[in-house]
Amino acid sequence: SQQGEEDPQALSIQEGENATMNCSYKTSINNLQWYRQNSGRGLVHLILIRSNEREKHSGRLRVTLDTSKKSSSLLITASRAADTASYFCATSSAGANNLFFGTGTRLTVIP
Amino acid sequence: EAGVVQSPRYKIIEKKQPVAFWCNPISGHNTLYWYLQNLGQGPELLIRYENEEAVDDSQLPKDRFSAERLKGVDSTLKIQPAELGDSAVYLCASRVGGNYNEQFFGPGTRLTVL
Numbered sequence: 001s002q003q004g005e006e007d008p009q010a011l012s013i014q015e016g017e018n019a020t021m022n023c024s025y026k027t028s029i030n031n032l033q034w035y036r037q038n039s040g041r042g043l044v045h046l047i048l049i050r051s052n053e054r055e056k057h058s059g060r061l062r063v064t065l066d067t068s069k070k071s072s073s074l075l076i077t078a079s080r081a082a083d084t085a086s087y088f089c090a091t092s093s094a095g096a097n098n099l100f101f102g103t104g105t106r107l108t109v110i111p
Numbered sequence: 112e113a114g115v116v117q118s119p120r121y122k123i124i125e126k127k128q129p130v131a132f133w134c135n136p137i138s139g140h141n142t143l144y145w146y147l148q149n150l151g152q153g154p155e156l157l158i159r160y161e162n163e164e165a166v167d168d169s170q171l172p173k174d175r176f177s178a179e180r181l182k183g184v185d186s187t188l189k190i191q192p193a194e195l196g197d198s199a200v201y202l203c204a205s206r207v208g209g210n211y212n213e214q215f216f217g218p219g220t221r222l223t224v225l
Contacts, residue, residue: 004153031211042115042202042216043154050211088153097142097206098167099214101153 004089004102012108019076021105023089024069030094032065034074037086037104046074046087081111113137115217117203123223129191132220136184136205143180144214145188146202154202160186190222198224 004025013019023032031050035043049056049065049072056063062075076083086106090099116135124130136143141162146154157176159167162183171178175194180186190197200221204214 033213035216040218040221042218043204043214044216045213048211048213090153097161098144098156098159101155104151104153 004091004100006087006089006102006105008105009103010106010108012110013079015079015081015109015111017079019079019083019107019109021074021087021107023072023074023102025072025089025091025100025102026070027091027093029067029091031092032063032072033090033092033099034061034063034072035088035090035101037088039085043088076107079107079109081109083107084109115203115205115215117201117217117220119220120218121221121223123225124193126195126224127192129189130193130222131190132188132201132203132222134186134188134203134217136186136203137215140205140207140215141183142206142208143186144202144204144206145178145186146204148200148202148219150199157188193222193224195224198222 004023007022033048034046037043047058049063060077065072086104088101088104090101118133143160145157148154158171160180178188200219202219203217206212206214
């Protein structure tokens with residue numbers, strides 16, 4: 001079974017707009033990570049946020065974490081056509097080295 | 112630095128045939144994972160290795176799936192016999208130790224069972 005659920009399942013926006021994806025999870029975590037997967041490719045790590053952090057930035061990415069609500073969001077600003085991909089959140093529990101992935105959000109950025 | 116290498120990239124077999132997937136992790140990465148990814152879903156863990164030891168294989172269907180990581184480097188995942196429901200992408204990932212380290216994924220092997 002998968003730990004997280006992403007929302008929305010699919011998102012289509014115009015180039016230059018911002019994209020927001022949400023992730024909800026079920027159990028206590030040590031950290032939460034976001035990955036991108038282009039069609040037919042493996043996953044690429046984007047950003048990691050620890051359970052004691054509330055917000056983190058990396059380039060055009062902004063991640064928030066609310067452990068009280070067991071949720072996270074990924075914001076991609078000024079989207080580009082190259083951002084078209086599936087985005088997955090993944091959680092890791094304390095003392096565990098495994099990641100549990102959500103169902104993913106399919107993002108399409110229209111040029 | 113070379114990434115995680117997997118082969119073959121694609122495999123088509125008849126049901127009841129055996130199949131094997133190979134993974135070469137990033138040099139120095141002690142931890143190796145095999146995942147199964149169904150279409151439209153996120154990866155699901157099959158097995159995790161710490162060096163040559165399989166420390167978590169609770170999700171591996173042991174009646175038909177087996178894996179090995181001899182010498183704690185390369186790894187092979189085998190299915191024998193394959194069933195129609197095994198059609199999926201099989202991903203390999205590796206990481207260094209520690210609690211806050213990312214996993215590096217290979218491109219995966221897309222298996223089609225006819």
